[in-house]
Amino acid sequence: MGRITHGTMTCLWADRIYMAGILKAAVCIFGKRLRLRKSVAGMEKVSLDNMQVRITDMNVTPFTVGLFAPKIVIPKVMLESYSREELRSVIQHERAHIRLGHLWFGLAWDVLRCLLWVNPFLTVCQKQFRADMEDICDRVCIQGSGRAAHEYGMVLLKTLKLLSFESETAPPTVTYAGEREFADMKRRMGEIAGFRPYKKRMCAGMAAAAALMIAAMLLAVHTHSYARCNKDENILVYEYDSEGNADILDYGSSIHQIISYDDSYVYVDREAFEDFLDKNNATGDIFIVFGDFYKLPGFSSGGGYPVYMKQVQMLEYSRFLIKGRRMTG
Numbered sequence: 344m345g346r347i348t349h350g351t352m353t354c355l356w357a358d359r360i361y362m363a364g365i366l367k368a369a370v371c372i373f374g375k376r377l378r379l380r381k382s383v384a385g386m387e388k389v390s391l392d393n394m395q396v397r398i399t400d401m402n403v404t405p406f407t408v409g410l411f412a413p414k415i416v417i418p419k420v421m422l423e424s425y426s427r428e429e430l431r432s433v434i435q436h437e438r439a440h441i442r443l444g445h446l447w448f449g450l451a452w453d454v455l456r457c458l459l460w461v462n463p464f465l466t467v468c469q470k471q472f473r474a475d476m477e478d479i480c481d482r483v484c485i486q487g488s489g490r491a492a493h494e495y496g497m498v499l500l501k502t503l504k505l506l507s508f509e510s511e512t513a514p515p516t517v518t519y520a521g522e523r524e525f526a527d528m529k530r531r532m533g534e535i536a537g538f539r540p541y542k543k544r545m546c547a548g549m550a551a552a553a554a555l556m557i558a559a560m561l562l563a564v565h566t567h568s569y570a571r572c573n574k575d576e577n578i579l580v581y582e583y584d585s586e587g588n589a590d591i592l593d594y595g596s597s598i599h600q601i602i603s604y605d606d607s608y609v610y611v612d613r614e615a616f617e618d619f620l621d622k623n624n625a626t627g628d629i630f631i632v633f634g635d636f637y638k639l640p641g642f643s644s645g646g647g648y649p650v651y652m653k654q655v656q657m658l659e660y661s662r663f664l665i666k667g668r669r670m671t672g
Contacts, residue, residue, distance in 0.1 A: 344462070368457040368460040373453070373457075383397055383399075383409075389422070391422075392431050397416045398417060398419050399416055399419065401418060403416075404502060405437055406437070407441060413446060417430075435484050435487070436480050439483045443476075443483070449473075456469075474531070478531065478534050481495070481534065482538055486541065493535075493536070496535045499528070499531065503528055574634075577594055578599060578633045579591065579594045580592045580598055580602075580631055582625045592623045593619070593623075598619075602633075611631075
């Protein structure tokens with residue numbers, strides 16, 4: 344993907360080809376979604392388990408379509424052959440897909456397939472992706488119903504007997520239409536047979552303990568973190584020579600014996616400062632910098648003063664007067 348990105352950034356024709364591929368993939372993938380949604384809109388409506396579902400004559404497994412207003416679709420043959428308890432299990436399974444956000448996950452997967460259409464694994468692994476979500480819903484439904492796993496599995500086996508997965512009237516793609524091959528149903532039944540109920544209190548306790556640990560970590564980080572910005576109390580003195588080169592004369596707390604400042608004034612011990620300049624052979628323009636801020640302690644430039652300066656007071660010193668300047672950076 345890195346090489347493809349580099350190619351699209353350097354070659355205009357490669358960029359146009361890639362964008363055309365995204366457009367074609369979007370038309371193919373989301374075109375099927377729109378056709379399925381249009382087909383569901385014309386289906387018969389029936390109220391089951393205090394919920395309105397759509398009935399279809401197609402021999403497909405139950406599925407759910409729609410993001411903001413999900414619609415559950417059940418084949419007519421199941422409505423006529425299943426008991427009320429069995430239909431409740433089917434609807435519970437589809438509701439689990441809605442509640443767990445699987446419809447949105449499917450949308451995100453399709454968006455990735457469009458944007459990364461050159462990656463074949465997003466298409467090849469789509470079946471495994473949906474199979475994982477089916478297994479999750481099976482476990483959630485078995486745990487929530489309180490029934491034995493084999494009873495739930497029998498409902499799926501009855502579905503396999505009733506429906507013909509090779510029906511020519513089935514739409515090209517059906518959201519969460521279930522397994523279409525015997526091997527997939529066999530794998531799914533194996534997962535159901537191996538299900539063991541988990542203790543809700545233990546899971547709730549583990550979740551609470553994890554939340555407390557995360558909260559304690561965040562509190563510790565907040566307590567020991569540096570401030571967003573820190574004031575630097577040091578004073579920087581440097582000179583510009585006749586060629587425009589800067590030379591740092593002093594940076595630190597030692598210069599505080601000669602220079603001090605408050606909110607209104609800067610105080611310079613003239614005699615001591617003159618001696619300081621003579622000792623350093625300072626002959627160019629002298630600048631005094633103070634009142635700056637740094638973001639992270641210990642991050643400094645080669646000159647020894649902070650890299651990130653929010654506010655700087657700069658004074659230009661001459662042998663006869665001190666001129667004040669203000670610079671922000």
